[in-house]
Amino acid sequence: QGWFLSCNQPFTSQTSTLCCPFCHSGKVQIADSSRMRIREIAVE
Incomplete structure (x- = not known):
């Protein structure tokens, strides 16, 4: 499970x-709710 980050919806954590700085590259970020990590994924 994770949160889907859109270009105009920044993800705010405690830290x-x-x-999404990769929108121009056609990528978005997914934050893992368990590990609080940000991963880059390609959007098809």
Whole structure:
């Protein structure tokens, strides 16, 4: 499970605020709710 981050919806955690800087590359970020990690995935 994880949160889907859109370009105009930044993800705010206890430590930092993350947004989608890869939108121009056709990528988005997924934050793992368990590990609180950010992964880059390609969007088809």
